[in-house]
Amino acid sequence: MDLALNQRHLSQITTQITTQIADIQAISTPKYDRENTDIGIVHLGPGAFHRAHQAVYTENAMNLSGGNWGICGVSLRSATARDVLAEQDNLYTLAILDKNISYQIIGAIKEILVASEQSDEVITRMSLASTKLVTLTITEKGYCLAADGSLDLSHEDIKHDLENPTAPISAIGFIVESLKQRKLNGVKAFNVLSCDNVSGNGDKLRRAVLDYAKQFDASLRAWIDTHVAFPNAMVDSITPKTESYTIESVSKAIGLQDNWPIQREEFTQWVIDSNWQGDRPDWENVGVIFTNDVEGFEKAKLRLLNCLHSTLAYAGSLAGFETVFDVTSDKGFYQFITKLATEEIIGSFTAPKELDVTAYSHDIIQRFLNPNIRHLLAQIAFDGSQKIQMRVLPTIEDNLTLGRSTKLLSLSLACWFEFICQALKSGKEIVDPMANDFANMPALLSNDVREVIEAFLSIESIFGQTFKNNKQLKAQLVDSLTTLRIGDIKNISKIVDQLSA
CATH class of the missing domain: 3.40.50.720 (NAD(P)-binding Rossmann-like Domain)
Structure with a gap:
């Protein structure tokens, strides 16, 4: 010019x-x-x-x-x-x-x-x-x-x-x-x-x-x-x-x-x-x-937009996708995040009176299907140890308290576990403030999923005591991580069906 x-x-x-x-x-x-x-x-x-x-x-x-x-x-x-x-x-x-x-x-x-x-x-x-x-x-x-x-x-x-x-x-x-x-x-x-x-x-x-x-x-x-x-x-x-x-x-x-x-x-x-x-x-x-209810809007965003974003970042990266548009365009992943939002996120919190949370959830997923926005999964995956504490764990905790399902949320969390484990095994850089901590945890290289899960849940700065001692959540994480490792994550629909049964 x-x-x-x-x-x-x-x-x-x-x-x-x-x-x-x-x-x-x-x-x-x-x-x-x-x-x-x-x-x-x-x-x-x-x-x-x-x-x-x-x-x-x-x-x-x-x-x-x-x-x-x-x-x-x-x-x-x-x-x-x-x-x-x-x-x-x-x-x-x-x-x-x-x-x-x-x-x-x-x-x-x-x-x-x-x-x-x-x-x-x-x-x-x-x-x-x-x-x-x-x-x-x-x-x-x-x-x-x-x-x-x-x-x-x-x-x-x-x-x-x-x-x-x-x-x-x-x-x-x-x-x-x-x-x-x-x-x-x-x-x-x-x-x-x-x-x-x-x-x-x-x-x-x-x-x-x-x-x-x-x-x-x-x-x-x-x-x-x-x-x-x-x-x-x-x-x-x-x-x-x-x-x-x-x-x-x-x-x-x-x-x-x-x-x-x-x-x-x-x-x-x-x-x-x-x-x-x-x-x-x-x-x-x-x-x-x-x-007067910023907190309600905040929860809606963290639990729908941000939780779904992080889920796609880790699950999509494991499946070889590069952008949010690419992974959401896959029918199986689209169905996965839609089911996660509908069955386990909506209902985990009280939405503000000004917000139609069902319409909001639908609009968020449609935003992911914008072909003109090249939003890299790798970028969203940065700093996972901090992000999951705001985006995933509070919803799991509230659902456990309310007696609601956490099976798909456990899959989301297991995808982050596996994302870190695969990066450690391949020598790929982990962009996370706890990258050195992960590198010094030999259990994360284990083929025993129980050992891996125990190691992650022992990180008190992330999980505290609530998750470490919850037998139901541990069992679901074992199922999720096992299924991820023996299955084909590109066929996410099959994995979701197995875990939801």
């Missing part, structure tokens, strides 16, 4: 819309006065998901009703986002790849700072009265929590920040230092909204912030506790990472060179606690759900 995507060349896109051939979808551009829109949000962690999700909701809200809700993205360490997007005036393309393909130029991000290089500028931006809201996508690791949910004061980043509070490196340090500056200068506090895919994200973040503030000043902690809201939130939209082919296809579609577009499915969801006050964009009019 001869012309780069930037503010000056946006008019080229408008011209192109009228000249494109009929089968190319229209390309939308910002409808508000971007140049004169002030920054009202600081977002920590402006990665792909933020740019495909929260920034888009904010863009749509400003397109609808304006407002000074420009975003300052703060990358805690990497300068890549700043350096690439700066050349495009922080504009980028959202490609929605579904049955209908469309493109939207997003202008909500006005500025990107790199905290490791520009800590003073970050604190200044966060301390300004014009900054009304701080949002985050930093993953749960960025909260620096100990096992009991408190702030881990031995965490290297936290130790650094406690010794250098005016030059922090952690998100927690930046939030507290900027709130301290606002308190000292008589500036109203901002609210803090976590957008991480973490259960009770607002509650966890609040505790970390208050624990940190307490180390300096009890009055600062009390001021934050009184004046700052940390609403829980749930987010959802499948957002594969940008590949070279994404850059090429998007640039061709918009007629300008975009070096960092993002791709996403059409479905998107953002659910936020309604129990907080303060300035915010007009999100409720562009699809954000404000509710």
Whole structure:
């Protein structure tokens, strides 16, 4: 492409819309006065998901009703986002790849700072009265929590920040230092909204912030506790990472060179606690759900979308499939996850009143059948020791308590066991924080499935005592792992039938 995507060349896109051939979808551009829109949000962690999700909701809200809700993205360490997007005036393309393909130029991000290089500028931006809201996508690791949910004061980043509070490196340090500056200068506090895919994200973040503030000043902690809201939130939209082919296809579609577009499915969801006050964009009019039952939506997502995703990742990988679309397109695997959702997941929790859980379950499986989203099973399989604790184990535990079936859930868990065992036997890299622990467990190389299961269930940090001592679950895991090893997982329907008998 001869012309780069930037503010000056946006008019080229408008011209192109009228000249494109009929089968190319229209390309939308910002409808508000971007140049004169002030920054009202600081977002920590402006990665792909933020740019495909929260920034888009904010863009749509400003397109609808304006407002000074420009975003300052703060990358805690990497300068890549700043350096690439700066050349495009922080504009980028959202490609929605579904049955209908469309493109939207997003202008909500006005500025990107790199905290490791520009800590003073970050604190200044966060301390300004014009900054009304701080949002985050930093993953749960960025909260620096100990096992009991408190702030881990031995965490290297936290130790650094406690010794250098005016030059922090952690998100927690930046939030507290900027709130301290606002308190000292008589500036109203901002609210803090976590957008991480973490259960009770607002509650966890609040505790970390208050624990940190307490180390300096009890009055600062009390001021934050009184004046700052940390609403829980749930987010959802499948957002594969940008590949070279994404850059090429998007640039061709918009007629300008975009070096960092993002791709996403059409479905998107953002659910936020309604129990907080303060300035915010007009999100409720562009699809954000404000509710008193974020936990219910969270459970629905974790148990349906995420549990099914992980099940497909491990079972599908064992069967030789590469993407979510590939494995879900297989009739047997489609029937397996449909039966798992219908018979063992739905009914394991109370759905929020705003959600038709049967329709939601059906829609999720249909999302997996999107041929335009190349979502790699290997990517979903990462960090399984952490993911199954949120996605699979709570449903098993609740079903055991309720006297409901856990046969298919046991198969799902056994697929993760076998995925790890096969990787160890073949010398394949395991992307998991417990990879070294697995490598130091000789029992996982055993041909005795009982020995393998006992070894996995002995990992207390994952399974605690509940699963280790449950004879019913152990028997089902033995059946599942045995059937996986003697059968052909490509014929998953036969395995499901055997275990369901």
